[in-house]
Amino acid sequence: MSTTLLIAMLITMIGASTPILLAALGELVVEKSGVLNLGIEGMMLTGAVVGFAVAYTTGSPWLGIGMAALVGAAVSMIFAFLTLSLSANQVATGLALTIFGTGFSALFGSEYTGKPLELFKSVFPAGLAEDPYLRLIFGHSPLVYFSFFMVFAVWWFLSRTRAGLILRAVGENDISAHSIGYSVIRIRYGAVAFGGAMAGIGGACFPLLLTPQWVEGLTAGRGWIALALVVFAAWRPLRLLAGAYLFGLIATVELYTQAAGGVFRIIPTELWASLPYLATIGVLVLISLGRSTNANAPACLGKPFEAGH
Amino acid sequence: MQFRFEKRAEPSRIMLYATPVAAVLLTMVLGAIIFTIIGYDGIGAVREIFFTPLTNSLKWQDLAVKAAPLIIIGVGLSIGYRANVWNIGAEGQYIIGGLAATGVALLTQNMSGWWILPLMGIAGIAGGAAYVAVPAFLRVRLKVNEILTTLMLTYVAVNILNYLVFGPWKSPTSFGQPQTVAFNESQSLPYIIEGTIVQAGAPIAIIVALVAWFVMSRTIFGFQINTVGSAPKAAAYAGFSANKTILLALFISGGLAGLAGMLEAAGPFGRMVPQFPSNYGFTAIIVAFLGRLHPIGVLFAGIVLAITFVGGEVAQTTIALPNAAVGIFQAMMLFLLLAGDILIRYRVVRVVVAKGREAT
Numbered sequence: 001m002s003t004t005l006l007i008a009m010l011i012t013m014i015g016a017s018t019p020i021l022l023a024a025l026g027e028l029v030v031e032k033s034g035v036l037n038l039g040i041e042g043m044m045l046t047g048a049v050v051g052f053a054v055a056y057t058t059g060s061p062w063l064g065i066g067m068a069a070l071v072g073a074a075v076s077m078i079f080a081f082l083t084l085s086l087s088a089n090q091v092a093t094g095l096a097l098t099i100f101g102t103g104f105s106a107l108f109g110s111e112y113t114g115k116p117l118e119l120f121k122s123v124f125p126a127g128l129a130e131d132p133y134l135r136l137i138f139g140h141s142p143l144v145y146f147s148f149f150m151v152f153a154v155w156w157f158l159s160r161t162r163a164g165l166i167l168r169a170v171g172e173n174d175i176s177a178h179s180i181g182y183s184v185i186r187i188r189y190g191a192v193a194f195g196g197a198m199a200g201i202g203g204a205c206f207p208l209l210l211t212p213q214w215v216e217g218l219t220a221g222r223g224w225i226a227l228a229l230v231v232f233a234a235w236r237p238l239r240l241l242a243g244a245y246l247f248g249l250i251a252t253v254e255l256y257t258q259a260a261g262g263v264f265r266i267i268p269t270e271l272w273a274s275l276p277y278l279a280t281i282g283v284l285v286l287i288s289l290g291r292s293t294n295a296n297a298p299a300c301l302g303k304p305f306e307a308g309h
Numbered sequence: 310m311q312f313r314f315e316k317r318a319e320p321s322r323i324m325l326y327a328t329p330v331a332a333v334l335l336t337m338v339l340g341a342i343i344f345t346i347i348g349y350d351g352i353g354a355v356r357e358i359f360f361t362p363l364t365n366s367l368k369w370q371d372l373a374v375k376a377a378p379l380i381i382i383g384v385g386l387s388i389g390y391r392a393n394v395w396n397i398g399a400e401g402q403y404i405i406g407g408l409a410a411t412g413v414a415l416l417t418q419n420m421s422g423w424w425i426l427p428l429m430g431i432a433g434i435a436g437g438a439a440y441v442a443v444p445a446f447l448r449v450r451l452k453v454n455e456i457l458t459t460l461m462l463t464y465v466a467v468n469i470l471n472y473l474v475f476g477p478w479k480s481p482t483s484f485g486q487p488q489t490v491a492f493n494e495s496q497s498l499p500y501i502i503e504g505t506i507v508q509a510g511a512p513i514a515i516i517v518a519l520v521a522w523f524v525m526s527r528t529i530f531g532f533q534i535n536t537v538g539s540a541p542k543a544a545a546y547a548g549f550s551a552n553k554t555i556l557l558a559l560f561i562s563g564g565l566a567g568l569a570g571m572l573e574a575a576g577p578f579g580r581m582v583p584q585f586p587s588n589y590g591f592t593a594i595i596v597a598f599l600g601r602l603h604p605i606g607v608l609f610a611g612i613v614l615a616i617t618f619v620g621g622e623v624a625q626t627t628i629a630l631p632n633a634a635v636g637i638f639q640a641m642m643l644f645l646l647l648a649g650d651i652l653i654r655y656r657v658v659r660v661v662v663a664k665g666r667e668a669t
Binding site: 091097100110227228284 | 395397447451453454456457460461462464465469471472476591594598631632633635636637639640641644647648650651
């Protein structure tokens with residue numbers, strides 16, 4: 001295999017991983033605060049349609065990403081209000097958010113079907129990306145660099161800052177955190193909003209980074225895979241990066257083998273298309289075989305906090 | 310004037326049953342407002358989605374057709390949710406149930422007889438239950454989260470369906486259309502009312518709900534499900550095996566979703582096509598919650614959601630409302646229902662601020 005092809009594959013893999021990585025990073029912070037938001041898929045779809053619509057009408061992908069983050073955070077507030085202020089069941093509310101996002105994106109996306117969008121390409125001068133090796137460094141969309149930055153930022157926030165420590169305390173023992181004077185509910189609102197913004201950006205990656213068109217339900221379960229990744233990563237940002245790239249790799253292999261044809265034709269396309277989902281199940285099984293990782297789960301994950309009422 | 314929540318000594322039974330009704334009514338009010346704001350005929354949308362299917366008697370048979378799978382799947386899911394197992398992949402089990410029934414139909418293509426339909430039904434149930442078996446065993450053996458595994462398998466089920474209807478099961482006489490051959494008379498559900506489109510699915514749905522009601526409220530098994538779900542420690546003391554209960558609850562929900570798939574394949578569809586996944590599996594989640602996880606409640610909730618499905622189709626043609634709007638109405642209903650849950654355990658009291666004193 002030539003280096004050029006290999007590098008092209010790597011770039012595809014990194015791109016394909018980015019939406020999952022961003023959404024999973026957001027969910028990681030949410031879960032660290034003790035909240036389980038199953039609505040990622042819905043928030044991603046919302047972000048995707050908003051990102052597409054804004055980038056298409058204004059011509060600015062930056063604005064599209066910004067609005068996707070904003071609207072992602074806004075819809076996550078429905079979830080936050082129900083589960084945090086009204087102590088509604090988090091599993092059911094997360095599902096409701098996904099159903100809502102699916103309907104929302106289908107309603108507002110239909111008018112963009114078949115309309116062309118410009119991909120959010122590298123901002124570096126094209127000359128820099130001509131050499132295959134330099135392309136590996138300079139050839140990505142700004143969204144990819146943003147995802148690198150966020151991996152580091154989330155890691156740094158959670159493990160090196162006081163605010164991160166408080167957020168983790170709220171997720172590990174909400175009653176103690178409450179009794180020493182931290183507002184559990186307010187901190188969790190903040191975490192959920194961050195998760196919503198990240199899922200929104202992750203969703204906007206689909207039209208802006210991967211395929212520049214509107215397809216209904218374009219996230220195809222990536223929000224759920226992001227949820228599985230957080231478990232896979234044992235709530236650690238750096239392992240999340242590795243996990244996301246593993247999934248990107250599967251998607252890339254699928255893409256290239258289908259293009260290559262020949263011997264790969266023996267395996268039906270439907271099996272290739274099922275691979276990311278089967279791999280997710282496989283990964284979940286592997287994790288539960290190693291028993292140390294579940295001990296890493298935030299102790300209050302998914303449990304409502306009611307001391308405030 | 311200020312309000313705050315005060316914990317009730319006992320959960321309110323009135324609120325338990327009043328909040329689903331209130332959620333549906335509030336959905337109409339809020340829906341009308343929101344859809345007006347975003348530039349549609351909001352009041353017209355609510356009228357067409359919620360009322361036309363009831364007032365127009367021509368639509369009643371559509372209601373029966375759409376409600377049947379929602380009720381059957383919803384009853385199964387509600388049993389699982391009561392045991393605190395979250396099967397959200399009913400859509401996948403529905404597809405596999407439909408495929409299993411189709412498999413029987415293709416094998417018996419040139420045969421006839423009364424035994425074919427029951428065999429297809431058994432295949433459907435077995436298919437749905439088998440498809441949930443993997444998540445079920447992973448859950449009890451390895452504590453793998455069933456929410457994620459059941460959902461992942463739904464995407465796989467769609468791929469299996471596509472593989473079969475585009476490949477080995479494609480009818481040789483379909484002129485390239487991805488579909489199986491049409492089912493013969495022995496493989497199709499009978500019509501229960503002459504001259505309508507109502508097939509055997511509707512009465513079966515009612516029977517399923519009644520049987521589930523009996524099992525859940527009158528048998529040890531129902532008690533076991535409820536106890537394992539709501540008080541696992543008490544269940545362990547009582548000698549109930551949590552794992553066995555979880556397995557059974559998942560098999561029941563998968564099996565019923567598979568049965569719904571068989572009834573749809575042998576009923577409205579009459580053959581297997583790529584359009585077979587109709588979102589019933591996901592909508593049934595709303596049905597289960599709106600029905601308060603109670604089989605009779607699910608029966609009514611299934612009809613309510615069927616009304617919105619049929620009404621959505623009406624609104625599409627009469628006031629050009631996109632079909633996706635129905636999804637938003639349905640999600641809104643679930644949001645409002647979940648928001649209302651707090652009124653079961655808490656009451657709203659007015660905070661009276663006396664002069665010179667702080668409110669407590």
